[in-house]
Amino acid sequence: MKVDSRCRWPIGLVAAILLVGGAVWTASPAPRVTGARAAAVAASEEVYVPVGQFIMGCSSDTAGAMACALDAQPMHAVYVDAYYIDKTEVSNAQYAACVSAGACMLPLSNSSATRTDYYNNPAYANYPVLQMDWQRAETYCNWVGRRLPTEAEWEKAARGTDLRPFPWGFESPTCDHMNYTTTYLDTQGIPHLSPCVGDTSPVNSYADYPSPYGALNITGNAQEWVRDLYARLYYHTSPYYNPTGPTTTVSGEHLIRGGPWTGTVTHANNWVRHDEADIYHTEYNGFRCARTATGPAPTPTPIPVTPTPHLARDVDSAGDMLWLANDQYLTLITVPELAVGATARITLSHTSLANAQGNLQGISHFFRITADHARDDGSLPAPLKLTLAFDPPYGGVISPTLTLYYLTAGGWTTEGLTTTLHLDASYLTADLAWTGTYAMLGEAQRVYLPLVTRRSTN
Numbered sequence: 001m002k003v004d005s006r007c008r009w010p011i012g013l014v015a016a017i018l019l020v021g022g023a024v025w026t027a028s029p030a031p032r033v034t035g036a037r038a039a040a041v042a043a044s045e046e047v048y049v050p051v052g053q054f055i056m057g058c059s060s061d062t063a064g065a066m067a068c069a070l071d072a073q074p075m076h077a078v079y080v081d082a083y084y085i086d087k088t089e090v091s092n093a094q095y096a097a098c099v100s101a102g103a104c105m106l107p108l109s110n111s112s113a114t115r116t117d118y119y120n121n122p123a124y125a126n127y128p129v130l131q132m133d134w135q136r137a138e139t140y141c142n143w144v145g146r147r148l149p150t151e152a153e154w155e156k157a158a159r160g161t162d163l164r165p166f167p168w169g170f171e172s173p174t175c176d177h178m179n180y181t182t183t184y185l186d187t188q189g190i191p192h193l194s195p196c197v198g199d200t201s202p203v204n205s206y207a208d209y210p211s212p213y214g215a216l217n218i219t220g221n222a223q224e225w226v227r228d229l230y231a232r233l234y235y236h237t238s239p240y241y242n243p244t245g246p247t248t249t250v251s252g253e254h255l256i257r258g259g260p261w262t263g264t265v266t267h268a269n270n271w272v273r274h275d276e277a278d279i280y281h282t283e284y285n286g287f288r289c290a291r292t293a294t295g296p297a298p299t300p301t302p303i304p305v306t307p308t309p310h311l312a313r314d315v316d317s318a319g320d321m322l323w324l325a326n327d328q329y330l331t332l333i334t335v336p337e338l339a340v341g342a343t344a345r346i347t348l349s350h351t352s353l354a355n356a357q358g359n360l361q362g363i364s365h366f367f368r369i370t371a372d373h374a375r376d377d378g379s380l381p382a383p384l385k386l387t388l389a390f391d392p393p394y395g396g397v398i399s400p401t402l403t404l405y406y407l408t409a410g411g412w413t414t415e416g417l418t419t420t421l422h423l424d425a426s427y428l429t430a431d432l433a434w435t436g437t438y439a440m441l442g443e444a445q446r447v448y449l450p451l452v453t454r455r456s457t458n
């Protein structure tokens with residue numbers, strides 16, 4: 001979408017920004033990098049994004065009060081192979097290492113939007129490199145053995161597998177969340193823009209509000225080049241597996257994601273696509289790198305999400321069976337006799353996208369089980385019997401790496417969980433010995449299927 005708000009700022013506001021920016025320089029100087037900073041500066045730490053599906057783009061239903069531009073529609077499912085993406089934007093010092101090595105060209109300018117001495121100034125060594133065109137960004141990434149992320153990789157790294165509009169979730173941004181520009185109405189009701197910082201922040205700032213996979217400043221701060229060419233209607237025809245953008249376009253221009261520090265919530269969110277109109281403001285253009293993951297995946301860790309209760313029922317010591325059902329799936333929990341005390345509230349929950357997720361990577365299924373008369377430590381007199389299975393038409397897609405996790409105060413664990421995979425019949429059974437929250441996670445299959453659960457036949 002076109003972002004031209006930065007051209008509409010009142011003059012007074014620009015002066016205010018300069019003032020704010022100046023205050024930031026003196027209040028929190030970046031660490032100095034002295035001498036030949038070049039070769040000593042390592043490439044960014046990376047975060048791992050597991051294989052699997054996510055939901056890309058926006059819809060007018062889910063965008064809320066924010067704009068959902070036509071080029072970010074329709075909302076659609078995309079499957080991306082596992083990859084690594086830089087935890088942070090590439091910094092001035094990191095880029096300078098490539099320049100010193102003779103592999104990269106200098107940035108298009110030494111200045112940022114408000115700082116005339118930026119790239120060369122050691123005070124900004126840990127700030128995002130700016131004044132990048134696409135080729136400079138890709139060249140740096142290649143130099144460190146990586147590449148620019150595809151647009152799909154960038155968006156999945158920012159939003160994970162739910163519909164969150166911002167990397168940290170659904171909470172509306174404030175200046176605590178990211179470096180962007182807030183809006184407010186004056187006493188006459190006239191809207192004004194108020195940048196949080198007034199220029200870029202260090203690449204490792206806002207660390208309390210990472211994306212679901214741990215990427216920082218993915219929205220806001222510097223806007224970021226991605227690998228794809230920009231086509232306004234690409235989402236209408238993009239492939240399901242690993243989309244890489246159109247092969248040719250009239251302009252031949254790539255696109256930018258994430259919004260700059262001058263962007264409002266309309267421009268600095270997870271789905272906005274910045275087209276040719278935005279890429280020439282190179283004083284806002286930075287990037288981060290990515291690479292396709294090879295070899296065994298790191299041990300996955302469930303992503304905490306808040307499940308929406310779909311069913312809650314009081315069960316007494318006589319036991320009962322609870323399930324969630326629609327035309328295609330059914331989730332079953334059997335509460336054996338004496339599994340709970342006199343009366344226990346059993347809750348079965350799914351995340352909103354649980355049944356639209358096409359694989360078991362990430363939270364596909366979520367249970368919250370409460371029992372009023374559990375023992376003090378949360379344990380149950382007898383374990384609940386959980387059965388999860390794929391619907392027969394999709395039989396055989398259950399993965400041997402499927403794992404059930406239990407959420408403890410110390411994090412997710414599989415310890416003490418008794419789980420049995422019945423691969424021939426595509427179902428899983430487990431004994432749940434405690435009340436609490438459970439999640440499933442495992443290697444994905446390259447098949448787009450809902451995770452289906454149904455009642456065991458025995």
Ligand SMILES: [Ca+2]
Nearest residue numbers: 217218220222
């Ligand atoms: Ca950014």
